[in-house]
Amino acid sequence: RLADGFDFPVGKPDARGYYKARGVRLHGHLGEDWDGVGGGDTDLGDPIYTIGDGVVVFARDCHQGWGNVVIVRHAYREGSVVRNVDSLYGHLEKILVRRGQAVRRGQQVGTMGTAHGLYDSHLHLEVRKNTYDSRIQWDKLRNYSHAHTGGGSSESADALKKALAAQSENAH
Numbered sequence: 001r002l003a004d005g006f007d008f009p010v011g012k013p014d015a016r017g018y019y020k021a022r023g024v025r026l027h028g029h030l031g032e033d034w035d036g037v038g039g040g041d042t043d044l045g046d047p048i049y050t051i052g053d054g055v056v057v058f059a060r061d062c063h064q065g066w067g068n069v070v071i072v073r074h075a076y077r078e079g080s081v082v083r084n085v086d087s088l089y090g091h092l093e094k095i096l097v098r099r100g101q102a103v104r105r106g107q108q109v110g111t112m113g114t115a116h117g118l119y120d121s122h123l124h125l126e127v128r129k130n131t132y133d134s135r136i137q138w139d140k141l142r143n144y145s146h147a148h149t150g151g152g153s154s155e156s157a158d159a160l161k162k163a164l165a166a167q168s169e170n171a172h
Contacts, residue, residue, distance in 0.1 A: 003052035003074045012049045031126035044121040046112040056101045067115030068092035090124035091115040
């Protein structure tokens with residue numbers, strides 16, 4: 001099923017009650033952090049929704065810096081061409097979907113979390129082309145393979161790479 005549009009991942013469909021606390025920084029933070037307007041952990045356990053129709057390609061605990069992560073692959077039409085984009089939902093408290101499951105725009109995929117207590121509760125959202133692809137050379141993939149900031153980002157990048165690689169091996 002092709003995605004016919006995309007919504008916000010919180011406060012569906014228009015992010016009511018939430019704000020983007022941190023945006024993309026090309027040499028460090030590669031997504032958007034979404035927080036509830038109450039601040040702190042007032043949004044802990046709030047529902048996280050898929051931004052569009054798609055298929056769950058990854059759903060597991062990546063530990064170090066990420067916590068529970070869900071990745072959904074969305075197919076969409078751009079003119080006469082069908083393209084794919086992946087949405088990554090990080091730091092979840094709970095995962096409510098499984099790999100291979102078809103999801104609809106606005107369907108709950110998890111709950112807002114703290115990456116096992118590492119952060120105040122928030123959603124880390126990334127939208128990327130080919131986030132999860134078993135053919136990608138992870139050692140050459142910018143953003144996940146090298147630390148661009150201090151504070152353990154290399155460890156969390158390695159944890160996500162290992163989890164993705166393990167799932168890819170188990171799929172074959």
